[in-house]
Amino acid sequence: MYERILIPTDGSPSAEAAARHGSLIAEAFEASVHIISVVNEQARGDRLAKAQAQDAISTLEDLFAQESDLSCQSVIERGRPYEAILSYAAETDIDLVVMGTHGRRGLSRALLGSVTERVIRLSNDPVLAVPPHAMGRERDGYERVLIPTDGSPAATAAVDHGLAIAEQVGATVRVLYVIEGETGLPPFGDSLRDEAVEVLEAVAKRASEREITLTTHVQPGTPHEVINNFVSAHGTDLVAMGTHGRSGLRRHILGSVTERVLRTSDAPVLTVRQDTE
Known part of the structure; x- marks a missing residue:
């Protein structure tokens, strides 16, 4: 790659x-x-x-x-x-x-x-x-990779890159779907929860083809806050995410979630465009 x-x-x-x-x-x-x-x-x-x-x-x-x-x-x-x-x-x-x-x-x-x-x-x-x-966090290599996703094309492109790096360095992967604006998780059967599960299952299938150890997570809240809290809580070494979420935006404007994560993350952030091969 x-x-x-x-x-x-x-x-x-x-x-x-x-x-x-x-x-x-x-x-x-x-x-x-x-x-x-x-x-x-x-x-x-x-x-x-x-x-x-x-x-x-x-x-x-x-x-x-x-x-x-x-x-x-x-x-x-x-x-x-x-x-x-x-x-x-x-x-x-x-x-x-x-x-x-x-x-x-x-x-x-x-x-x-x-x-x-x-x-x-x-x-x-x-x-x-x-x-x-x-600086210094790379000395032990990348052991834990986080891939936030909302199922958008850019997020899907980032999944490929995150999984490829994890495969090469032998890292485990956590995939995170944030249900925005919710204070608690909707019940199973709710459209928001079902959509999250569908997106995560698709990523898990791709990871299994590469024999990568992967866990999936659904959490409610403000996306960039949940992502950064997740980074700190799980000792994440690398975050891989798309430059734009489902809201789209023009090429010259960063998605707000990605921008906020970039500005505050403790870990390196790999950003991937929708049209990146």
């Missing part, structure tokens, strides 16, 4: 955290790694900006050389960071982009870095967004 993985870097701790998670997935899929650093076209002091970009790349090259046998290619581009990342990904047939949620400027926990957000919104490829506090 993943043959070429792109890791953008600006030299921040968040970028290094992303690189470590990217390394884990690259090794599992025997993928090649591409490292990109972008000199912002609006940057003052071109020589200094290029030196910083090279330092950022060298840091990740050293990391991969010391901790893996992965094949790496590196490039420095100039332009708007998100545009350069998307352009490079398209030109080199990248299968997965792995990047930190916060750049060198930091930002508070509840905010998503603007470059990462734009890449997620516009990318044709899956994007794994890694928060800074996820």
